[in-house]
Amino acid sequence: MKISYECGPCFLRQAKEAMDLSTDDEMLKMEIMEEIFKFLNDNFKLGANSNSTGSKMHNMIKQKTCCRDPYxxxxxxxxxxxxxxxxxxxxxxxxxxxxxxxxxxxxxxxxxxxxxxxxxxxxxxxxxxxxxxxxxxxxxxxxxxxxxxxxxxxxxxxxxxxxxxxxxxxxxxxxxxxxxxxxxxxxxxxxxxxxxxxxxxxxxxxxxxxxxxxxxxxxxxxxxxxxxxxxxxxxxxxxxxxxxxxxxxxxxxxxxxxxxxxxxxxxxxxxxxxxxxxxxxxxxxx
CATH class of the missing domain: 3.40.50.10880 (Uncharacterised protein PF01937, DUF89, domain 3)
Incomplete structure (x- = not known):
């Protein structure tokens, strides 16, 4: 399924949730959120695949926080x-x-x-x-x-x-x-x-x-x-x-x-x- 405009807030909500479960380091979370904004700026567009976009975002958080399983x-x-x-x-x-x-x-x-x-x-x-x-x-x-x-x-x-x-x-x-x-x-x-x-x-x-x-x-x-x-x-x-x-x-x-x-x-x-x-x-x- 393709991304809709409503997926944007959902991606950000999920990103915050995953980061909060992964680390207590506020500075690290700020750095990661900046990267997520850059990632979404490049990839959140008409015709993009919702699953692939979300997967890349979550794997970015896991890699940056060194937390393999936030949930x-x-x-x-x-x-x-x-x-x-x-x-x-x-x-x-x-x-x-x-x-x-x-x-x-x-x-x-x-x-x-x-x-x-x-x-x-x-x-x-x-x-x-x-x-x-x-x-x-x-x-x-x-x-x-x-x-x-x-x-x-x-x-x-x-x-x-x-x-x-x-x-x-x-x-x-x-x-x-x-x-x-x-x-x-x-x-x-x-x-x-x-x-x-x-x-x-x-x-x-x-x-x-x-x-x-x-x-x-x-x-x-x-x-x-x-x-x-x-x-x-x-x-x-x-x-x-x-x-x-x-x-x-x-x-x-x-x-x-x-x-x-x-x-x-x-x-x-x-x-x-x-x-x-x-x-x-x-x-x-x-």
Whole structure:
């Protein structure tokens, strides 16, 4: 997806957040912010790729602060809080174990920023409220047809915390007797899931976990490894979680794929691009 004017403030907000998590050195943060302004001045323009621009900015911060994983603590907390609420979510699904409900749960995981919640917050209430909402785009019949007619699927995960809820959908997919390959980032970026977090959440119980060969915001086709490109090319059926992967995958021609996006439209740029309202929950085939 291409940059919109609204991406500018978002880049700066993310830059401040990443720097504050990386270092307490105020002078260093000032120097880095000056470089970010220069970088955006050269690269923030009509037609630029949002994922690639954001990835370069975050990697600049990591390099300058010598902090490989600014969101390390947030990722641990996200998984821990999500795991605490997993039994409650399972009880909800026992009452209605439809495929649509499992899809909704996975999308609700995308809505919740688990790192921002405490154990006192009413996460269960948010989950139940979200389950009562309809998917605004609901290609559930096409999705189930792909589950029935393919023998393998590539599942691109998004954030920590969220991946705990992905486990439930992965368990449902297993009922269709598919071989599942789960793709994670190779290097830390934001609070995206890497191999360590995926293993800690227990995703390896549902399929083989592979790395994409890069640490990018979402999927950036030019940055993935040749090993992952072979895996990607060998899968006809692909499930993409979250906005970052949507931004990247819509930049390339994938007409030969059965590609399904599961996400919540959490920003105006993406909601306008898809043609939905802010905060709508979506399951749709590209």
């Amino acid at each position: 390390y603590r947030e990722k641990i907390e996200g998984n821990e809080i999500a795991l605490k609420y997993l039994p409650d979510v399972k009880k909800i699904l026992e009452e209605d174990d439809s495929l649509e409900n499992y899809v909704k749960i996975a999308i609700i995981g995308n809505i919740l920023d688990f790192g921002a919640f405490t154990l006192d917050d009413d996460i269960e209430g948010v989950i139940k409220e979200s389950l009562e909402k309809d998917l605004v785009i609901k290609d559930i019949e096409e999705f189930e047809e792909s589950l029935k007619t393919n023998d393998k699927v590539l599942y691109l995960v998004d954030n920590t915390g969220e991946i705990v809820f992905d486990k439930l959908l992965l368990s449902k997919i297993k009922e269709y007797d598919l071989d599942i390959t789960i793709a994670v980032k190779s290097e830390p970026i934001l609070n995206d899931a890497c191999m360590k977090e995926a293993l800690e959440a227990g995703l390896d119980k549902y399929g083989e976990i592979v790395e994409i060969g890069a640490g990018t915001v979402g999927y950036v086709d030019s940055e993935i490894s040749e090993e992952f490109r072979e895996i990607f090319n060998n899968h006809k059926f692909i499930i993409s979680k979250g906005m970052g992967n949507y931004e990247g995958l819509t930049e390339i021609n994938l007409d030969d794929k059965e590609l399904f996006f599961l996400l919540c439209a959490k920003c105006n740029t993406i909601s306008k691009d898809i043609g939905v309202n802010l905060h709508d929950m979506l399951l749709f085939k590209k």
